[in-house]
Amino acid sequence: MSDNSQQSAPQAQLLDRADVRVKHAEGIGGSVGAFLDRVRSGDLGSLPVIVGLAIIWTVFQSLNPVFLSANNLVNLLFDCSTVGVISLGIVCVLMLGEIDLSVGSVSGLASALVGVLWVNEGWPVGFAIVTAMAAGAVIGSIYALLFNRFGMPSFVSTLAGLLAVLGLQLYLLGSTGSINLPYESPLVNFGQLMVMPDPVSYALAAIAGIAIFVTGYREAARRREAGLSAQSTASLVVRAVVVTVAVEAIVFYLNGARGIPWMFGLFVGLVVAMNYALKRTKWGRSMHAVGGNREAARRAGINVRYIYTTAFMLCSMLAATGGILAAARLASSSQQAGTGDVNLNAIAAAVIGGTSLFGGRGSAYSALLGIIVIQSIASGLTLLDLSSSLRYMITGAVLAIAVIVDSLARRSRVSHGRA
Template identity: 75%
Template sequence: MSQPPDGSPNTPLLDRADVRVKHATGISGAFEAFITRVKSGDLGFLPVIVGLLIICTVFQILNPVFLSSANIANLLFDSSTIGVISLGIVCVLMVAQIDLSVGSVSGFASALVGTLWVNQGWPVLLAIVAALVIGALIGAAYAFLFNWLGMPSFVSTLSGLLAFLGLQLFLLRSTGSINLPFESPLVSFGQLLTVPNWLSYALVALAAVGVFLTDYRIQQRRRTSGLSTQPMGTVAIKALAILVGLELIVFYLNQTRGVPWMFGLFVCLVIAMNYALKQTQWGRAMTAVGGNPEAARRAGINVTRIYMSAFMICSTLAALGGVLAASRLASASQQAGTGDVNLNAIAAAVIGGTSLFGGRGSAYSALLGIIVIQAISSGLTLLDLSSSLRYMITGAVLAIAVIVDSLSRRSRMSSGRG
């Protein structure tokens, strides 16, 4: 137990001054605190992790190829495009809003890149930047309609879904698709390129060190504020478990294709977004606005700016997802962004643990949720079953995730953790 800021060992810690409340200490105490949080409805990632383990176990029993290194690598390639879009959905759900146009925006962005790059002769990098900028402007337009005209995001983004689908069809015209140069770096990035083995191991080690340093910094801040801290042994064990687990996964993937660069980009975006949501003033403001926008406004938070940032990030990531989808398919077509893209992007965020009620979520929700959805899709494909089952199973998993979210929210309210 750490000392308070004045250095007096007898001064009670600020968050443990109430002697009527039981305060756990040590590693065993941390485990007891976790059990207490689960019982009170603060489930975190536990439901999605348990669900993923069940899905993998069932499909592995039915088809031993499911957990093969090559199939997992393909699964990670396919997860990246919609996963990036889902990461943007996390932002709008955090502020209790929705964006139904992410699929159309991603398809429009892919068509725009194909038109500017292939048809107009722009440099590919400049075409990608143009698509991302337009994506940000789309989000700014949604925020303007919401903040200043009071148009619900459900209505504005539903209108955008139709409008940008029309723009996508207009750009592609009668051809219906634009083939991207197969030998280009963009297509290679989406289909072939993987992280060198030595670099993948080094990046995992760097990520584990980053987790340790972040937790250490948090404990230092709590110590200087006179709050209780976790034992450093707990912090070190957490970082070590992450290091060992990820290194084993990377080692397994490196037996065949390795870790896709596209998935590496997705993970980097998730880590950056998680840091922004958990460790910055902007992230705390996002949580506050999602929980109670009026209370956040009275606390001095610029609620209008927070909504603006959430919508802009969502549309920008939707445009980036469209670019990645084009690189994955080596073409920009009328089918890009249509079908189940919207469903999967929103479902991934919710299945991963982001609340539909706002104020609760994590960037890792997009990562875990899209892996669950792609695991279902990959498993059914290997079993040569109808795609209709994929929709039904994904819908059932989504319904279960929303039910768990509602029940856990009710439990948190009753236990005073709401």
């Protein structure tokens, strides 16, 4: 059925419009009304974090005009990438209503493995990186085994893993405590200096808009084939154009400084890939189902143990990847890698970004939005030359507000029948 033929067809012929008792959105006004209805019913999506980010940027920019300068934003993107990749793994386990407290230690172990195998043992850097990521996958599979086979709560198993992996990291680094990575190596350049050439960044921004249109068009075509209502081609074009223009403007502004870091591009690429996996694949639908109701998912024929195994393994692998990027950023593997606030920031970013602690609701973009919020707070306070203690207090307050909003939104969804 074509777009025009669907618009001319009586609404009663569309399966999702057959019930006249249900209010359906028509036109731009109807879409706005439907959005407001979703917000009132607790289906907030990324709205709270976007509003919060706008407030944070406005406050810091008013206090220090350097905050939104192109150079400072480029530095912020570099800082977002390492912990952001770790937070992306946290999204996977939080969607199942579980937690991984060892991601910081796993990232530190991966950093130590790269340093020991590459610098001390003389392995090719590629082999060292693959080995570190494989070690992360093995650690995640152990957590999954303890959960699936013995019913050990993930809080306990990953807490034990935090201590064990940290001990292994200290053992590998030995009495020296740190290993300096070759400063002129491609890995270190990737973490500290490498930015996209201007034509590449503009092309990727255009591809993002094209991908949004193609994805929306294919979904609309499938809905029409099934006899369901779908977005018009014109609305899809408008959305794609708006996103493309916005992203191109951001790229143009950042290219006025050093440009878009390749490391941040890798992070965004992982976010896009994870978002596709969670929304467009059988595995992703199973993740939502298991997180929403484990027993119902099992009765529906979903291999629940497999879902938990993949989630824990992905979480630990992404934690290891974040540790490798952190080593590249600092040009060293040290005993301090993965310690401090890495754990808390990775978990806080996923929650602040909108992933529910109750399971079943979340998005890969939660990690992206959440880590930008956290790093924006850190960057703003640094520019104001304020104590790091304030950063911890403000981040903790933002995290508490995010959890409260999530809890209230969940109650609202239950009362409106949207849970």
